[in-house]
Amino acid sequence: MTSVSVETTNTAEPHETYVHQHHWRNADDEKDAAKLGMWLFLGTEALMFSGFFCAYAVFRMLYPDTWKQASDYYLDWRIGGFNTLVLVISSFTIVQAIRGAQLNKKMMIFWNLLATNICALTFLVVKIGWEYIPKIRAGELPGAFFTYGHGPTGTTHDHLFLGIYWVATATHGLHVLIGVFVIGWCMIRTMKGQFGPKNYMFLENTGLYWHIVDVIWIFLFPMLYLV
Amino acid sequence: MSGDHDASFLKPIGDFGDGGVFSAQWWRGFRTEVWRWATTLDHKKIGLMYLCAVLFAFFLGGVVALMLRMELFYPTMIVDVTDAAGNVVLNDAGEKITKTTGELFPGWTSSKGPVTSNNFYNRLFSLHGALMVFLFIIPAVPAAFGNIFIPLMIGAKDVAFPRLNLMSWYIYLFGGTFAVYSLLMGGVETGWTFYTPYSTSTQWGSVTSMVLGAFILGFSSILTGMNFIVTVHKLRAPGMGWFDMPLFVWASYATSIIQVLATPVLAITLLMLIFERTFRIGVFDPALGGDPVLFQHFFWFYSHPAVYIMIVPAFGIVSELIAVHCHKRLFGYKAIAFSSISIASVSFLIWGHHMFTAESPAANVVFSALTFLVAIPTAIKVFNWIATMYKASVTWNTPMLYAMSFLFNFSIGGLTGPPHAVLSTDIHLHDTYFVVAHFHYVMMGGSVIAVLGALHHWWPKFTGKMYNDKPARWMALLVFIGFNVTFFTQFFLGTQGMPRRYATYVPEFTTLNQISTMGSWVLAIGLFGHLLIFVQSLVSGRKAPPNPWGGLTLEWYTDAPPVEHNFAHEPVLTHGPYDYDLVVPPGWDPADYPLPDPELVRKAHGH
Numbered sequence: 001m002t003s004v005s006v007e008t009t010n011t012a013e014p015h016e017t018y019v020h021q022h023h024w025r026n027a028d029d030e031k032d033a034a035k036l037g038m039w040l041f042l043g044t045e046a047l048m049f050s051g052f053f054c055a056y057a058v059f060r061m062l063y064p065d066t067w068k069q070a071s072d073y074y075l076d077w078r079i080g081g082f083n084t085l086v087l088v089i090s091s092f093t094i095v096q097a098i099r100g101a102q103l104n105k106k107m108m109i110f111w112n113l114l115a116t117n118i119c120a121l122t123f124l125v126v127k128i129g130w131e132y133i134p135k136i137r138a139g140e141l142p143g144a145f146f147t148y149g150h151g152p153t154g155t156t157h158d159h160l161f162l163g164i165y166w167v168a169t170a171t172h173g174l175h176v177l178i179g180v181f182v183i184g185w186c187m188i189r190t191m192k193g194q195f196g197p198k199n200y201m202f203l204e205n206t207g208l209y210w211h212i213v214d215v216i217w218i219f220l221f222p223m224l225y226l227v
Numbered sequence: 228m229s230g231d232h233d234a235s236f237l238k239p240i241g242d243f244g245d246g247g248v249f250s251a252q253w254w255r256g257f258r259t260e261v262w263r264w265a266t267t268l269d270h271k272k273i274g275l276m277y278l279c280a281v282l283f284a285f286f287l288g289g290v291v292a293l294m295l296r297m298e299l300f301y302p303t304m305i306v307d308v309t310d311a312a313g314n315v316v317l318n319d320a321g322e323k324i325t326k327t328t329g330e331l332f333p334g335w336t337s338s339k340g341p342v343t344s345n346n347f348y349n350r351l352f353s354l355h356g357a358l359m360v361f362l363f364i365i366p367a368v369p370a371a372f373g374n375i376f377i378p379l380m381i382g383a384k385d386v387a388f389p390r391l392n393l394m395s396w397y398i399y400l401f402g403g404t405f406a407v408y409s410l411l412m413g414g415v416e417t418g419w420t421f422y423t424p425y426s427t428s429t430q431w432g433s434v435t436s437m438v439l440g441a442f443i444l445g446f447s448s449i450l451t452g453m454n455f456i457v458t459v460h461k462l463r464a465p466g467m468g469w470f471d472m473p474l475f476v477w478a479s480y481a482t483s484i485i486q487v488l489a490t491p492v493l494a495i496t497l498l499m500l501i502f503e504r505t506f507r508i509g510v511f512d513p514a515l516g517g518d519p520v521l522f523q524h525f526f527w528f529y530s531h532p533a534v535y536i537m538i539v540p541a542f543g544i545v546s547e548l549i550a551v552h553c554h555k556r557l558f559g560y561k562a563i564a565f566s567s568i569s570i571a572s573v574s575f576l577i578w579g580h581h582m583f584t585a586e587s588p589a590a591n592v593v594f595s596a597l598t599f600l601v602a603i604p605t606a607i608k609v610f611n612w613i614a615t616m617y618k619a620s621v622t623w624n625t626p627m628l629y630a631m632s633f634l635f636n637f638s639i640g641g642l643t644g645p646p647h648a649v650l651s652t653d654i655h656l657h658d659t660y661f662v663v664a665h666f667h668y669v670m671m672g673g674s675v676i677a678v679l680g681a682l683h684h685w686w687p688k689f690t691g692k693m694y695n696d697k698p699a700r701w702m703a704l705l706v707f708i709g710f711n712v713t714f715f716t717q718f719f720l721g722t723q724g725m726p727r728r729y730a731t732y733v734p735e736f737t738t739l740n741q742i743s744t745m746g747s748w749v750l751a752i753g754l755f756g757h758l759l760i761f762v763q764s765l766v767s768g769r770k771a772p773p774n775p776w777g778g779l780t781l782e783w784y785t786d787a788p789p790v791e792h793n794f795a796h797e798p799v800l801t802h803g804p805y806d807y808d809l810v811v812p813p814g815w816d817p818a819d820y821p822l823p824d825p826e827l828v829r830k831a832h833g834h
Binding site: 021022023024029032033034036037040041043044045047048049050051052054055058059062063141142145155156157159160163164166167171 | 383385387388389391449454456460462488491492494495496502506507508509510515516518521525
């Protein structure tokens with residue numbers, strides 16, 4: 001019932017004949033609503049991660065020494081810093097992609113989206129290849145896989161720091177991975193010509209989503225790496 | 228988009244051509260119709276599917292509640308100790324060993340082996356809580372009635388994001404599947420609150436899948452809330468400002484805000500609980516330096532606002548019931564509207580009152596003081612409703628009886644709240660039946676009664692059939708009596724010190740417990756009676772007029788049941804939702820419905 005019907009004889013780009021869904025009065029209302037919905041969703045994302053931040057804050061207050069030592073021992077700020085840089089660049093490129101849609105430059109959208117996705121994949125590769133896999137090899141997974149006795153403080157609190165590190169970064173990583181697929185979908189839609197100055201709602205919401213993923217990392221990075 | 232704008236959205240049900248039941252043609256029609264419902268984007272159909280699902284969950288939870296009350300009919304009993312095979316165990320001297328227990332369901336086995344009855348009781352009350360909270364009462368009003376009526380009441384064709392709406396329905400089903408799965412795999416015995424460290428250390432049952440179910444159901448709730456906020460902001464009919472919205476919409480809006488802001492915190496809490504159980508990350512495990520009380524903080528940061536997800540939409544329903552069936556402008560419209568919002572705001576500040584025995588005294592004082600705040604907007608609502616009824620021409624039909632029932636029960640439930648907020652009395656009442664009685668008066672006596680009122684109020688609108696009002700009134704009375712007999716006794720039990728969540732009790736409590744259990748039977752008869760009346764209405768009910776009660780809100784302006792796109796023409800609002808002193812309700816003939824005195828109503832309208 002989404003009622004997008006395009007005349008077969010129409011030679012215009014699809015975005016120029018965009019028809020809003022039938023329950024909206026006009027496409028502007030629909031666009032505003034989509035944006036409002038997206039902002040609400042961003043709020044839920046922030047609140048969801050606030051659970052991790054809160055747990056982190058409580059235990060950092062309880063065990064400040066462990067937090068300092070575990071961060072130095074387990075995490076390399078250079079890897080985290082590189083990943084931060086990569087995500088900040090990707091935030092810029094996705095904004096450029098939206099600009100491309102406003103300017104009706106199809107290839108500008110496409111290349112910027114591609115750059116964003118390359119950054120996202122770089123982030124994941126660095127995260128997994130330089131952090132997760134060495135950690136798993138060193139027995140630094142939480143729970144049954146954790147090898148006790150060689151941590152910085154030698155107490156169970158090392159384990160607690162790693163516990164929060166794993167769940168927070170893995171949940172964030174999952175968001176990055178979802179972002180890769182959504183941006184990939186945007187690239188397909190770009191090549192179909194569905195984004196233009198009058199219709200870039202989906203692209204803009206993807207950008208908003210990507211920014212929250214970025215912002216959450218910008219909080220996670222100093223919390224975990226720069227204690 | 229068949230172009231068939233005059234067709235009712237419910238029209239094709241059961242009518243699949245001339246081939247007769249179970250012919251090939253009938254099956255073809257049946258399959259098409261099932262597929263059409265399964266993929267529908269129509270908010271009314273999605274809402275109806277939600278309604279069926281939540282009522283089914285209510286039925287299951289209700290059966291479990293009756294079993295709980297059966298178990299508590301007798302106090303402790305002396306029974307022989309048996310081994311796993313059911314043989315009587317003898318001691319060294321060859322005598323039978325006896326134990327004291329409240330066994331009414333002894334010898335039940337699950338997939339994980341035989342269960343003692345205490346264990347079984349633990350699983351039953353956990354199941355009752357989880358079913359009623361996560362599957363019934365949280366989605367009942369927002370997802371079921373909200374879905375059907377918010378777009379109708381604001382004059383929209385649909386909710387803002389119809390596909391998201393369908394998605395949240397399937398997420399609900401998916402989460403519900405997990406809950407049913409964990410029930411079949413042995414259930415949980417942690418209570419619906421999943422308190423750590425018990426929930427992270429118990430090897431019994433299927434806590435992980437139950438928690439995962441609640442986690443998934445949370446997403447359904449978040450998406451529904453987002454959808455309604457945007458709908459209310461962006462899809463109001465021309466001419467409808469914020470203060471022209473019906474109060475049900477206001478209440479649903481406040482509820483949606485709570486859903487969107489609180490549920491993500493539950494999601495992350497349950498996710499950490501799942502990680503804790505599967506990977507032992509240690510956040511809630513004291514052995515690793517974690518803090519189990521942190522779980523309580525996280526959990527109640529969601530679950531206290533969730534209490535208002537359950538009750539605030541019920542306030543909205545009662546506002547509608549009282550205005551429509553009193554045929555009178557609501558007293559203090561803005562006060563009621565803002566009190567919903569202020570309840571939503573205050574709800575985020577008072578989670579600590581669930582933890583008076585588990586947190587620092589300084590925090591207790593703050594949370595205690597803040598808790599009293601919530602009584603203010605709640606009392607504002609109650610006083611306004613009563614003021615509305617003053618000198619009104621009240622129609623004493625079933626929905627109005629339920630509104631009255633709500634006022635009575637909810638006032639008791641509300642006024643037994645402050646004793647919990649007072650630290651000194653709370654230490655005495657903590658974890659007793661007084662607490663059980665208090666929240667059942669609010670949740671059941673408030674929300675469920677309001678849901679029943681809403682069912683009767685809007686039944687003609689969404690089914691297109693009238694029900695038989697006279698027996699329904701009797702059943703409403705039975706429900707009222709049964710409910711109060713069941714739960715009022717529990718206030719006495721609680722003040723006398725009977726703790727909650729035990730399968731047994733000392734013999735002194737026998738009389739009160741037996742009265743309470745008998746009350747639950749009366750309640751069950753009343754609810755079952757309602758079911759029969761509704762079935763009779765669906766089978767042979769009189770066709771409902773579009774506006775049987777004389778309502779002024781926009782849902783009464785369309786057909787019963789509504790046409791596929793809600794309104795034949797986009798409605799333009801020319802009057803407020805409760806302007807009974809200025810406007811004659813549309814399409815309303817008092818003769819449509821046996822009012823006590825139609826002349827009186829006409830006079831009240833100044834005609």
